[in-house]
Amino acid sequence: MKKIFFALAFLFFNLKTTTAETIYNGILIDAHSQVGNLIKDEEVSKEINNNDVYLTLLSMRGKHENATKRYKSIKKQTQDKVRYLISTKLKGFARKKRDANKAISGIKELKRQAIKNKINYVGFGEIIVQHAPHDHEKLKYEGINLNLKSYRIKRAIDIVFEDDVPIILHVELNDYEEDSKKILDQLVEIGNEHPNKNFLLMHMAQIEFKEAKFIFKNTKNVHFITSHSDPYRAKNEKRKRLGKAQTGWITLFNKKKNLKKKWKNLMNENPHRFVFAIDNVFDHHWKKNYKERVYFWRKALGSLNKKTASLIACGNANTYFKLEVQCK
Numbered sequence: 001m002k003k004i005f006f007a008l009a010f011l012f013f014n015l016k017t018t019t020a021e022t023i024y025n026g027i028l029i030d031a032h033s034q035v036g037n038l039i040k041d042e043e044v045s046k047e048i049n050n051n052d053v054y055l056t057l058l059s060m061r062g063k064h065e066n067a068t069k070r071y072k073s074i075k076k077q078t079q080d081k082v083r084y085l086i087s088t089k090l091k092g093f094a095r096k097k098r099d100a101n102k103a104i105s106g107i108k109e110l111k112r113q114a115i116k117n118k119i120n121y122v123g124f125g126e127i128i129v130q131h132a133p134h135d136h137e138k139l140k141y142e143g144i145n146l147n148l149k150s151y152r153i154k155r156a157i158d159i160v161f162e163d164d165v166p167i168i169l170h171v172e173l174n175d176y177e178e179d180s181k182k183i184l185d186q187l188v189e190i191g192n193e194h195p196n197k198n199f200l201l202m203h204m205a206q207i208e209f210k211e212a213k214f215i216f217k218n219t220k221n222v223h224f225i226t227s228h229s230d231p232y233r234a235k236n237e238k239r240k241r242l243g244k245a246q247t248g249w250i251t252l253f254n255k256k257k258n259l260k261k262k263w264k265n266l267m268n269e270n271p272h273r274f275v276f277a278i279d280n281v282f283d284h285h286w287k288k289n290y291k292e293r294v295y296f297w298r299k300a301l302g303s304l305n306k307k308t309a310s311l312i313a314c315g316n317a318n319t320y321f322k323l324e325v326q327c328k
Helices: 002-021 041-050 064-077 100-116 151-161 177-193 202-206 209-218 231-235 261-269 283-287 290-302 306-320
Strands: 029-035 055-060 082-086 134-136 139-141 167-170 199-201 222-225
Touching (some): 029 064, 041 283, 100 151, 167 202, 177 199, 177 209, 209 261, 261 306, 283 290, 290 306
Parallel strands (some): 167 199, 199 222
């Protein structure tokens, strides 16, 4: 009986040790999440305090006049665990019928608001270039399909250029497959035209693997934000909800909730080209599965080379946004 007990104890210890070795335990920076009208400051703060993310870069949704007030409230309640991203989406920027000049003036107004309130912003939230239509109880949206040479997008990028911060772009290469080659070529063009700027693509840009390799081959400064590419997307890769929401999401994970080998290899080969983010948007993103998403990513990062894991989890965001965090 003693032999069986010690054998089981030894097996349990080794299983526990093996599991621990596969989990990345370093600092995590969520490089882009959002707070809107569907959730209270106290609720967001509670989730940030209770989850294992060291720092969250927040872009605000809802009424533009409340943006800095809400951010300061969350900052106080989380003991400085957030940093401010000036929203580019407020005041109708991503609405087809919104006059471009009025939309641009909204971004400038939010920047003035941040400066007036002495908020040391670290960048700007995602610039919506393409976004599929939504017909959902939490979002009614007609969709928009612009490109990087559109007047509205060029003006918004110019505003971000005024500060030495990354340009975060939201393009949907799968939901607008007919324009994917054009957008890819424009990404290469703008990256090479501005070699000293960093361009970050939200949600992996819904990019296919061969397209990601194309970006890496032809640019040095166009990178990918990992948001919405977690195992939950693996369940829904084949979903068809045309007209109701995006259908072009990709996942970096297989059905066993591990990083796909090809993406794992690409990350290890290009450790500076990926930036971790969750991008909580709606209330259910904050309240449901947030902790589990963080765990999935810690497990995924633990499967990468140590240097790669540290850069994706913390180092790249720390460098690109000049956060002055001690990544461990």
